[in-house]
Amino acid sequence: MPASSKTINFKVRIPKKVKSTYSRKEIRSAVLAVKDGKRSTNGKAPVFSRS
Amino acid sequence: MAEQRDLRSVFINCPFDPAYQPLFSAVLFAVCVLGFEPRSALEVEDSSDLRLEKIYALIESCPFSIHDLSRTELSEKSKFPRFNMPLELGIFLGAKRFGPRHFRKKKAVIFAKDQFVKTFISDINGMDINGHGDQPANVIAPIRHFLVSDQKRRGIPASVIEKHFAAFETDLPSIVDQLGYKPEEPQYGDLLEILREWLEAHPVSIRNSA
Numbered sequence: 605m606p607a608s609s610k611t612i613n614f615k616v617r618i619p620k621k622v623k624s625t626y627s628r629k630e631i632r633s634a635v636l637a638v639k640d641g642k643r644s645t646n647g648k649a650p651v652f653s654r655s
Numbered sequence: 656m657a658e659q660r661d662l663r664s665v666f667i668n669c670p671f672d673p674a675y676q677p678l679f680s681a682v683l684f685a686v687c688v689l690g691f692e693p694r695s696a697l698e699v700e701d702s703s704d705l706r707l708e709k710i711y712a713l714i715e716s717c718p719f720s721i722h723d724l725s726r727t728e729l730s731e732k733s734k735f736p737r738f739n740m741p742l743e744l745g746i747f748l749g750a751k752r753f754g755p756r757h758f759r760k761k762k763a764v765i766f767a768k769d770q771f772v773k774t775f776i777s778d779i780n781g782m783d784i785n786g787h788g789d790q791p792a793n794v795i796a797p798i799r800h801f802l803v804s805d806q807k808r809r810g811i812p813a814s815v816i817e818k819h820f821a822a823f824e825t826d827l828p829s830i831v832d833q834l835g836y837k838p839e840e841p842q843y844g845d846l847l848e849i850l851r852e853w854l855e856a857h858p859v860s861i862r863n864s865a
Contacts, residue, residue: 610860611858613855614688614689614690616688616855617663617664618687618848619698622698624842624844624847624848625841625844625845626845628852631849632855633833635826635830635852635853636856637833639856644829648828649677650828650831650838650841651838652842652843652845652846653841653842
């Protein structure tokens with residue numbers, strides 16, 4: 605049986621109280637830059653602090 | 656009267672130390688990719704609130720919860736074990752047992768490093784404990800099955816989630832670097848916002864029989 609693919613993209617929910625230092629636009633821009641192949645050379649895993 | 660207004664919120668009761676972060680990221684990723692909302696004590700920054708009150712409120716409002724007892728071990732510094740996670744699991748079990756009738760529907764998935772946890776909390780014998788062996792990929796399938804089993808729609812296969820999570824982990828250092836952060840600077844809110852934007856930029860495709 606031939607197989608096709610379908611896209612599943614559930615709405616991503618994060619708590620309203622949570623704040624980021626950067627705006628969604630800035631973060632989206634960074635995400636898309638990396639998606640387009642712009643990668644850093646250090647590759648060190650980030651450590652997320654508590655607050 | 657206690658309420659569970661958001662039917663897709665998931666209380667996450669797990670360690671927040673740096674060594675646990677790869678597992679914590681995997682837990683957050685699995686919850687978010689399936690369209691659920693992760694809730695944890697980390698999101699409340701008002702230090703004038705008692706931490707336990709925050710925990711009560713989160714357990715009260717979340718129909719689902721994820722408990723990881725893997726760090727209930729002796730601290731090298733204090734030589735005492737950390738009991739926060741078992742305590743919060745106990746509060747959850749108490750709420751489910753003695754709370755309003757609709758609290759009986761609250762559901763939980765429990766993780767530990769291995770089955771050894773049952774030797775020091777023998778009262779949980781009979782409950783299913785998922786051993787993850789400190790491997791992030793090992794938390795994804797149990798969380799996926801736990802959350803999807805309660806939904807009327809089909810979810811994303813665990814293998815697909817694992818593949819996407821590996822791609823996210825590969826991209827994360829570069830995204831943080833692009834933002835101008837040093838690796839130790841981002842905060843919990845940054846991780847969630849990066850996760851949201853990454854998932855929106857990388858929709859999940861699954862095979863579909865024609």
